[in-house]
Amino acid sequence: MDTPTARRPRLGVFKFASCDGCQLTLLDCEDELLGLAAQVDIAHFLEASSAVEPGPYDLSLVEGSVTTAEDAERIRRVRAESRHLVTIGACATAGGVQALRNFADVEEFRAIVYARPEYVETLATSTPIAAHVPVDLELQGCPIDRGQLLEVITAFLSGRKPDIPRHSVCFACKRRGIPCVTVARGTPCLGPVTHAGCGALCPSYGRGCYGCFGPSGSPNLPAMIPLLRSDGMSDEDVLRVLHTFNTAKFAAIEQETGPS
Structure with a gap:
């Protein structure tokens, strides 16, 4: 049967x-x-x-x-x-x-x-x-x-929970042995506040992260924004880099943490 x-x-x-x-x-x-x-x-x-x-x-x-x-x-x-x-x-x-x-x-x-x-x-x-x-x-x-x-x-x-990383792009850079573009070159990079998932693609080519995967966990924007400024970004540049693919999520975090 x-x-x-x-x-x-x-x-x-x-x-x-x-x-x-x-x-x-x-x-x-x-x-x-x-x-x-x-x-x-x-x-x-x-x-x-x-x-x-x-x-x-x-x-x-x-x-x-x-x-x-x-x-x-x-x-x-x-x-x-x-x-x-x-x-x-x-x-x-x-x-x-x-x-x-x-x-x-x-x-x-x-x-x-x-x-x-x-x-x-x-x-x-x-x-x-x-x-x-x-x-x-x-x-x-x-x-x-x-x-x-x-x-x-x-x-x-x-029937199990997906294993999706919640760490930042910085962690992905370390795993791949990619030198930090900010420390080594003074290149503005959103890696510290961006969710991993791209395999640190942009930093692997010597470019700063653009935040394509959105904010990771509880990103520290009050610390990140002054760092971007110190790396040569104007206030207008900072606003633009945060207001792209994931603008609504970054904006919500800005509202919660206050102006930087």
């Missing part, structure tokens, strides 16, 4: 306001993706296939920020259909570079950019998914690291 085949977990991948780069990271897994596809049913992933199956989904990966009223409604539906929901990338975890609108007049932006702004419906802010629904895990990065993404999915399939 044949034994019944166990149901494979159902995977959903969803896009909100974003550049698609984090979804492409999943597709770039190539050989690993073939093995993954044998262990899950990819029920919803428009970047890969137009074939869509309705929920519920055992694991949902969500890329992008909430920038429209429709987005806010749709993410609630995705959450209701998802047993586990993981946000991937700076847009989904911090609002993305589009969150720069949060510090200006979005109506002015809309009037300047679009010939017929009255046809463009948008919220005044770009916000992370966690601002709207409960999130089980945030995977930071712009884009995310493929190794970390595979670790999250593998951990889910194995």
Whole structure:
């Protein structure tokens, strides 16, 4: 007598306001993706296939920020259909570079950019998914690291907690034997306050970290900002380097710690 085949977990991948780069990271897994596809049913992933199956989904990966009223409604539906929901990338975890609108007049932006702004419906802010629904895990990065993404999915399939590092880029530099660009060259670097995950890519080429993976743990911005100034950055430069991919998260920390 044949034994019944166990149901494979159902995977959903969803896009909100974003550049698609984090979804492409999943597709770039190539050989690993073939093995993954044998262990899950990819029920919803428009970047890969137009074939869509309705929920519920055992694991949902969500890329992008909430920038429209429709987005806010749709993410609630995705959450209701998802047993586990993981946000991937700076847009989904911090609002993305589009969150720069949060510090200006979005109506002015809309009037300047679009010939017929009255046809463009948008919220005044770009916000992370966690601002709207409960999130089980945030995977930071712009884009995310493929190794970390595979670790999250593998951990889910194995029923264990993902092993995602919480240390800073400085720790990654030490592990790779990369000389500190700030100490050795006086190069401004956000490594001390940035979440690891890129493998210290920029410092490995002698460049300072740009903060692509967002703030790590409890970053000490009151100590970091004067260091950036001492390395030759103006107040305007400091503001710009903190207000990029993860502007909303860095801004929130600035508000908590006060001006530096």
